Amino acid sequence: MINKDEMMNPILEVCPSFRAEWDAFVDEWKDEKDGLPIYLALSDLARHLISMLQAGETEAFPQIFEIVERWHTEGDGYVREAATVGLLEDLQNTNLHEKTNPEQLRCYLGTESLKWWDKLYGFWERGEMLRP
Secondary structure (H helix, E strand, O other): OEOOOOOOHHHHHHOHHHHHHHHHHHHHHOOOOOOOOHHHHHHHHHHHHHHHHHHOOOOOHHHHHHHHHHHHHHEOHHHHHHHHHHHHHHHHOHHHOOOOOHHHHHHHOOHHHHHHHHHHHHHHHHOOOOOO
């Protein structure tokens, strides 16, 4: 089972362009007594992925979103929730997209990630509960 402390490692392997942001994040939060606030790092990752999408740098997206799928299927409760609320929700945030559209990312989502992607729309558009 993937836990909070190990969830970012595979992303850094397949998306080395995120390494500098991750290292700066770790340095900023290294003294946090409750551990790293991964949700904030996932917001940074979402912005990074959106900027990659805008630049047309999507070669690593299949591997990146395969990891996101694994977070949803192999992660502990924290990791599964963080994958949805920490990453997918930010990827859907139209305020973060200037020349792109969240739906451009749909084709990279695995089955479980896509289910949660659509559940987020249901939550924000129709007030539906985010339940498995």
